[in-house]
Every structure is written in C-alpha cells, then in structure tokens.
Amino acid sequence: MKIDLQLLVFAKTMRTNATDAESLMWQLLRAKRFMNLKFRRQHVMAPYIVDFYCHEIGLVIELDGSQHGTVDAIEYDAERTKFLEALGLKVVRYWNHEVLSQADFVLENLWEICLKLKDDK
Template structure:
C-alpha cells in the first residue's frame, strides 16, 4: 500500500517540532533502549500519524497535551483507537505532564504493557 507523500512529509516535519514530552520519551525509547524493543516516532499508519510505534509487539504510544481534554479531541482519539485496534494494535496514552513530571510511573506502566504484549 503506497503512503501519501504529503503524509510522510508531515510526519517528518513533526519529528523536528516535538514537544518536550515527546523528546523525553524518544530519548528513552530510541535505539532499543527500552526493553530492547525497536520504536519508531511519528510513524504513519494510514490515515494517521502515531507518536510512537513498536511493530514487534503491535504497540502505539500516544502522548497527549492540554488540548486533548476537549470534546473534539476525545472524540478524535476514540476514532483513531477504533481504527487502530482492529489492526491488532494496542494503543496506550499518557499525558504530557505525566511524562515530564512522573516519568517513573509512566515507564512502569509502559513496561507492564510491553511485557504482557510480548507474552501474547
């Protein structure tokens, strides 16, 4: 399946404008630093671009900022999840402020999710 070049270019531009939370999470996930799993960032799963993706275990990690508390954003996230889960993917979401202020709690939860997905 050919991916729209505009979508790929947008994903690439998003890598260069990462939030502080995305940057911190990428430093942890990149280069198989977390559980020896290979993660990609700003990965295209047409028609969406997900924040982080691990093909090996079918995991999508999304980081949400303050704008995600709105009804429209909640509805959009629900649509994305409804699209991704039937593809066999697991979607987990973390708030940016938790990544920046409680990274230990976020990583403990992420470790549990990855560990369960590896077993299945």
C-alpha cells in the same frame, strides 16, 4: 499499499518539532533502550501519524497535551484508537505532564504493558 507523500513529509516535520514530552520519551525509547524494543516516532499509519510505534509487539504510544481534553478531541482520539485497534494494535495514552513529571510511573506502566504484549506474541 501506497503511503501518502504529504503524510510522510508532515511526519518528518513533526519529528523535528517535537514537544518536550515527545523528546523525553524518545530519549527513553530510542535505539532499543527500553526492553530492547525498536520504536519508531511519528510513524505513518494512514490516515494517521502515531507518536511512537513498536512493530514487534504491535504497540502504539500516544502522548497527549491539554488540547486532547476537548470534547471534539476526545471523540477524534476514540475514533483513531478504534481504527488502530482494528489493525490489531494496542494503543496506550499518556498525558504530556505525566511523561515530564512522572517518567518513572510512565515507564513502569509501559514495562508491564510491553511484558504482557511480549507474552501474548
């Protein structure tokens, strides 16, 4: 399967222009800091780029800003989630403000999800 070079370049650009929430989440997930799981950020899953991906347990984490609250964005995100779930992946979404102001809650929720996915493997 050939990956679109433009998508790879765009993903690299997104890694260097991360939001505050993405930067914080990456600091919490990178280098197997969270449950000894390896996460990738801005990972290409053509035709999409997902915020964070853990291959070992088939988990996609998406961080959403206010732009994801519009009708069009909600429909687009639902279509995207359906596509990723059809690949056998679990998709979880958190709002940027949750990551920035309630990181403990987000990590606790993520811990429970990861435990269940590990048990299912």
